Amino acid sequence: MLGKLSGWEDTIVALATPHGIGAIGVIRLSGEKTIEIVNQLFPSKDLSQQKSHTIHVGFLKDGDKVLDEVVISLFKNPKSYTGEDVIEISCHGSPFIQEQVIHTLTKYGARLAKPGEFTQRAFLKGKLDLTQAEAVADLIASNTEASQKTALHNIRGGFSTVLKELRDQLISFSALIELELDFSQEDVEFADRSKFYELIHRSQKVTSELLQSFQLGNVIKNGVSVAIVGKPNAGKSTLLNTLLNENRAIVSDIAGTTRDTIEEVLNINGILFRLIDTAGIRKSTDAIEVIGVEKSMEKMQQADLVLYLFDVNAESQTELETALQQVQQQNKNYLLIGNKVDVIGEEAAQQKFSGDGVLFIAAKSHRHIDVLKQRLIDKVVQGTVQTENTIVTNARHYAALQEVEKSLNDIKGGLDNNLPGDLLALDIRRCLHFLGDITGEITNEDRLDYIFSKFCIGK
Numbered sequence: 001m002l003g004k005l006s007g008w009e010d011t012i013v014a015l016a017t018p019h020g021i022g023a024i025g026v027i028r029l030s031g032e033k034t035i036e037i038v039n040q041l042f043p044s045k046d047l048s049q050q051k052s053h054t055i056h057v058g059f060l061k062d063g064d065k066v067l068d069e070v071v072i073s074l075f076k077n078p079k080s081y082t083g084e085d086v087i088e089i090s091c092h093g094s095p096f097i098q099e100q101v102i103h104t105l106t107k108y109g110a111r112l113a114k115p116g117e118f119t120q121r122a123f124l125k126g127k128l129d130l131t132q133a134e135a136v137a138d139l140i141a142s143n144t145e146a147s148q149k150t151a152l153h154n155i156r157g158g159f160s161t162v163l164k165e166l167r168d169q170l171i172s173f174s175a176l177i178e179l180e181l182d183f184s185q186e187d188v189e190f191a192d193r194s195k196f197y198e199l200i201h202r203s204q205k206v207t208s209e210l211l212q213s214f215q216l217g218n219v220i221k222n223g224v225s226v227a228i229v230g231k232p233n234a235g236k237s238t239l240l241n242t243l244l245n246e247n248r249a250i251v252s253d254i255a256g257t258t259r260d261t262i263e264e265v266l267n268i269n270g271i272l273f274r275l276i277d278t279a280g281i282r283k284s285t286d287a288i289e290v291i292g293v294e295k296s297m298e299k300m301q302q303a304d305l306v307l308y309l310f311d312v313n314a315e316s317q318t319e320l321e322t323a324l325q326q327v328q329q330q331n332k333n334y335l336l337i338g339n340k341v342d343v344i345g346e347e348a349a350q351q352k353f354s355g356d357g358v359l360f361i362a363a364k365s366h367r368h369i370d371v372l373k374q375r376l377i378d379k380v381v382q383g384t385v386q387t388e389n390t391i392v393t394n395a396r397h398y399a400a401l402q403e404v405e406k407s408l409n410d411i412k413g414g415l416d417n418n419l420p421g422d423l424l425a426l427d428i429r430r431c432l433h434f435l436g437d438i439t440g441e442i443t444n445e446d447r448l449d450y451i452f453s454k455f456c457i458g459k
């Protein structure tokens with residue numbers, strides 16, 4: 001498999017730190033010729049004679065021309081990120097110097113790395129499995145504590161451990177079944193069917209928990225889009241500003257103030273909510289407002305969650321119910337929020353809209369905004385965010401787990417119906433295949449290229 005991957009034997013180089021001016025820029029190399037290449041630019045020491053995990057200060061030179069004064073960190077195979085010889089050159093943070101150093105390294109035999117190629121090599125050398133490598137990309141992309149935690153959990157092998165346990169148990173069992181097949185004339189049963197039944201049952205439970213965690217995983221990784229919709233002057237823009245603690249949107253007592261949608265991100269307890277303030281929904285003759293209303297409807301359809309906001313003073317219960325039917329038609333997760341309770345008072349509001357499951361607030365004076373935030377969290381997370389448990393955040397893993405679940409169901413059905421060992425063995429192999437697919441034990445080159453191409457260069 002390794003031989004087919006193009007250029008895996010090359011020595012690769014890339015800038016590991018962001019482009020642009022910084023205090024220091026780190027250039028990373030990995031591959032067989034790493035030390036040989038850098039040695040030619042580093043006259044002060046013979047790096048091949050230095051121990052792994054040592055650092056060396058000196059001038060980097062291309063012939064007589066001094067390029068920079070640098071710090072070199074040496075990682076000798078297999079004790080490096082990629083498992084190959086790795087050198088990191090910390091040079092001065094000028095983009096010009098960095099380009100020049102990289103260019104010189106390519107002149108001496110290194111090639112520019114493709115996106116994710118360092119991590120791909122770590123995977124190919126067995127330093128990381130596929131879920132761990134994918135978690136590296138997730139960690140780089142993480143923007144909340146919750147997404148950081150899940151990614152770190154998976155880099156440490158949290159997800160792989162769960163899958164490996166399942167896989168190992170299934171493998172040992174399938175070995176017994178296959179053994180039975182060799183003795184098929186003699187009608188022996190090496191594999192204890194009731195123990196197997198238990199194993200399948202346990203595996204089904206683990207798989208279904210993992211599958212269920214995907215919804216939360218999605219929330220953690222991608223955030224939740226929340227459309228704030230309602231009639232003009234309900235106080236939608238006021239609510240956006242209050243939630244953000246910032247005067248982001250224009251508020252006025254003129255109905256139809258908001259024309260275009262406004263999107264802002266709010267972090268509540270580590271979950272990112274993408275709040276979308278929309279134009280108040282009404283029939284209008286104003287061409288621009290009509291477009292705004294169409295956009296509101298579109299945003300409502302696209303959102304994960306709809307906040308239907310209404311003015312408790314202006315709206316009648318019948319009006320509310322009509323509006324509510326429209327929201328329910330969208331088949332969306334929604335929250336009903338009665339605003340401006342400061343005017344008629346909370347009790348009167350409760351009486352007016354009793355039994356409608358409304359949360360009453362006063363956006364302008366921040367009343368019950370904390371309750372609203374908690375409701376938002378409750379809507380998307382059942383219970384607390386338990387990032388200590390394994391949470392599936394990756395659609396590829398989810399799809400494979402669905403196949404695992406299907407094959408487990410088939411195995412169980414097979415056991416129930418006393419299916420012969422050879423047929424059972426087929427289902428077990430299918431199950432093992434999809435488990436191995438997730439961690440990368442079974443995969444193909446194109447898939448790997450695709451997965452790693454999503455990384456940034458230098459990673």
Ligand SMILES: Nc1nc2c(c(=O)[nH]1)N(C=O)[C@@H](CNc1ccc(C(=O)N[C@@H](CCC(=O)O)C(=O)O)cc1)CN2
Pocket residue numbers: 053075078079080081088127
């Ligand atoms: N300078 C630097 N910082 C970095 C990285 C890096 O590659 N270089 N990392 C890149 O993502 C992350 C840290 N991850 C790393 C994981 C493994 C190894 C490594 O050398 N592992 C060897 C040696 C372990 C040891 O000696 O204790 C190994 O696993 O064999 C290095 C970094 C973040 N910070």
Ligand SMILES: Nc1nc2c(ncn2[C@@H]2O[C@H](COP(=O)(O)OP(=O)(O)OP(=O)(O)O)[C@@H](O)[C@H]2O)c(=O)[nH]1
Pocket residue numbers: 231232233234235236237238239250251252253254255256257258259278279280281339340341342343361362363364365
């Ligand atoms: N008394 C009271 N007034 C509020 C409250 N929230 C908003 N308002 C007022 O209601 C009016 C309309 O507020 P906006 O936030 O512009 O309403 P909107 O829903 O965004 O309106 P459009 O963008 O026109 O659809 C403003 O005068 C606000 O000050 C509240 O909790 N109590």
Ligand SMILES: [K+]
Pocket residue numbers: 232233251252253254255256257258
């Ligand atoms: K308004």
Ligand SMILES: [Mg+2]
Pocket residue numbers: 236237238249250251257258277278279280
């Ligand atoms: Mg508005």
